[in-house]
Amino acid sequence: MGRSSHGLSTSCAAGGIFPAARAIAAAHWRIARLLPRAGWAAVLATASCAVLLGVLPVVFVLAGSLLLGEVAQARVDPARWPSVVAGFLLASAAFTVQQALAPAQNALSELVARRIDGEAFDRLIAASLHSRGIGPLEDQRLLEHLSMAGYELEQGVHTPGRAAAGLLHLAGRNVQLAGFAIVIGVGYSWVAATGVLVTVLAFRHAMLSGLRSFTGTLLAQAALRRESRYLRELALRATAAKEIRVFGLLAWLRDRHRRAYLAWLGPVWRERRRSLLWPYLRYTLVGLLVTAAVMASAAVAAARGLTVATLVLIVQAVLTGLRLGAFSPEADMQTIGGARTHEAVRAYERGAAAYDVNERTDPPDRIADPPAPREDIRFSEVSFRYRGSERPVFRDLNLRIRAGKCTAIVGLNGAGKTTLVKLLTRLYEPDGGVITVDGVDIRRFPVEAWRARISVVFQDYIRYEATAAENIAFGSVRHAHAREAVRDAAGQAGILGTLDALPGGLDTPLTPHIVDGTDLSGGQWQRVALARALFGLRHGGGVLVLDEPTASLDVRAEARFFDEFVRLTSGATTVMISHRFSTVRRADHIVVLENGRVGEEGSHRELLRRGGRYADLFRLQAARYTDGPARRPFGGSGVPT
Numbered sequence: 001m002g003r004s005s006h007g008l009s010t011s012c013a014a015g016g017i018f019p020a021a022r023a024i025a026a027a028h029w030r031i032a033r034l035l036p037r038a039g040w041a042a043v044l045a046t047a048s049c050a051v052l053l054g055v056l057p058v059v060f061v062l063a064g065s066l067l068l069g070e071v072a073q074a075r076v077d078p079a080r081w082p083s084v085v086a087g088f089l090l091a092s093a094a095f096t097v098q099q100a101l102a103p104a105q106n107a108l109s110e111l112v113a114r115r116i117d118g119e120a121f122d123r124l125i126a127a128s129l130h131s132r133g134i135g136p137l138e139d140q141r142l143l144e145h146l147s148m149a150g151y152e153l154e155q156g157v158h159t160p161g162r163a164a165a166g167l168l169h170l171a172g173r174n175v176q177l178a179g180f181a182i183v184i185g186v187g188y189s190w191v192a193a194t195g196v197l198v199t200v201l202a203f204r205h206a207m208l209s210g211l212r213s214f215t216g217t218l219l220a221q222a223a224l225r226r227e228s229r230y231l232r233e234l235a236l237r238a239t240a241a242k243e244i245r246v247f248g249l250l251a252w253l254r255d256r257h258r259r260a261y262l263a264w265l266g267p268v269w270r271e272r273r274r275s276l277l278w279p280y281l282r283y284t285l286v287g288l289l290v291t292a293a294v295m296a297s298a299a300v301a302a303a304r305g306l307t308v309a310t311l312v313l314i315v316q317a318v319l320t321g322l323r324l325g326a327f328s329p330e331a332d333m334q335t336i337g338g339a340r341t342h343e344a345v346r347a348y349e350r351g352a353a354a355y356d357v358n359e360r361t362d363p364p365d366r367i368a369d370p371p372a373p374r375e376d377i378r379f380s381e382v383s384f385r386y387r388g389s390e391r392p393v394f395r396d397l398n399l400r401i402r403a404g405k406c407t408a409i410v411g412l413n414g415a416g417k418t419t420l421v422k423l424l425t426r427l428y429e430p431d432g433g434v435i436t437v438d439g440v441d442i443r444r445f446p447v448e449a450w451r452a453r454i455s456v457v458f459q460d461y462i463r464y465e466a467t468a469a470e471n472i473a474f475g476s477v478r479h480a481h482a483r484e485a486v487r488d489a490a491g492q493a494g495i496l497g498t499l500d501a502l503p504g505g506l507d508t509p510l511t512p513h514i515v516d517g518t519d520l521s522g523g524q525w526q527r528v529a530l531a532r533a534l535f536g537l538r539h540g541g542g543v544l545v546l547d548e549p550t551a552s553l554d555v556r557a558e559a560r561f562f563d564e565f566v567r568l569t570s571g572a573t574t575v576m577i578s579h580r581f582s583t584v585r586r587a588d589h590i591v592v593l594e595n596g597r598v599g600e601e602g603s604h605r606e607l608l609r610r611g612g613r614y615a616d617l618f619r620l621q622a623a624r625y626t627d628g629p630a631r632r633p634f635g636g637s638g639v640p641t
């Protein structure tokens, strides 16, 4: 049995008939085990409907032939008319109940599917949120499972729930098949019954194997499908609308989308022909031969005395029975595709859980409540490399962040500044070394408690589609009700006036996608993010981390922010990451990251005096803001200090 890069089995071709049948049976079994999640009452009701809907067509055919036979007899023997009426009533009842039950079964199947899919979505979200760090969400291998499962569950077609409902539907079809086989066996010949059964089962097996192989190809094409989806979204969403128009990317986008779409569809079409069309034609031919053989032998039997009613019964049972070998739109694609989605959910769950298990184990002597740092936070001999990446970001990094002071971290792009924050907030664990607060390993604190101590504005902070007040209160959700504190934080970040002036004040949704909602400018959003961090700091943060806090602020706003900043953060341990030297120079202590280590550190003046990397970078940036004299070699009178 082949295995794709997804770890999901994809092909039956290599293994022959029995392994393929075993794999399909195993997939069905895994799906069947999901049924209790829909609740036994719903499952039993749906299964009962399915079984009845399987039995009723058999009853209808039996009643119909009984009616036919009795009508013929009643012409010569009037005493048979009650039997005619009974046959008619039975056929009518079978037909009417079938019509009434079909919508009920659809509704119940929907209920079963939604319950199971709701639970699968819950599990996927739980696996995504419960993992301690963000490693699984940045691991390409696991992301494939996550995006495939998320996409299918959202589309709602190839889902575990639809697969489970499909299985119940198949149970009904199998009951029907058994019913017709019994009718043929009892009424005519067990050889003919076996012929019909074998033909239907062989046809179904070939079709399901083909479907399985086909969905395997779909999966193997997942990257291309994702690319064409991404390009479609690029064209249809507002996010890239500006650049696409200004850079004149429309033609490129259409062409690229067309090519990606065809590159995805080409193998899918080929596989559809290979695994679905040819087996379909082959088995249809076999089905026709079997039908012809049974019909011919029935005709011979009829000539030798088989009654017309029995002949009609057999013909109907054979034809309707053979029809059950056909594709079931309610079940087949769903059971095969849904089983794969279920496997993807499980694979992501396992992978995400393994991430936590594989992390270094926490020290046993736990401390429930991490204190705010009194001395310092230290990175000691810390090394770290992203999984799948060759290059370590940190190698034996030693770094001290003084408590109650502002430490600025600078470095070239990719030096590891944001990664440092990820390690500090335990979104990733170091491969070696230790991070301590006043000498205590931070792994001794519960992760949530430690994170509650840290208030962060990430470089790519989130613009939540929520009210302005909520956007700020997310800094400490436990204190979301503290309206005055929200206003204070907004005031401190210099955004209160703007928010008060919105139509709904602080209760205005900050999104243009909601009626009465609005959007803010980049700089205004940055102030909201700052307000969020200040709100968190006020409610027990103790440590404030700002990654590029003033990147979107205008020069005046930046200057004002820093005038206020010292007062607002007094007593807090602050880490500031910035490329703006006008921001960095105000820090108490500056650390330059270089080649995975601390290249140099000191105050702004000390570092300028040293004339090293920091002084170079500072001089380069200062020269961009001044005229000729500032371009003189550092140390000259024209350089700001």
Ligand SMILES: Nc1ncnc2c1ncn2[C@@H]1O[C@H](COP(=O)(O)OP(=O)(O)OP(=O)(O)O)[C@@H](O)[C@H]1O
Residues within 6 Å of the ligand: 138, 386, 387, 389, 393, 411, 412, 413, 414, 415, 416, 417, 418, 419, 420, 459
């Ligand atoms: N999820 C990830 N997986 C693999 N490599 C990553 C990941 N995130 C970052 N890196 C790599 O780690 C290194 C450090 O990245 P980081 O984002 O910490 O740099 P930075 O100093 O914050 O950069 P910038 O100044 O551009 O924001 C870079 O080489 C980057 O390519």
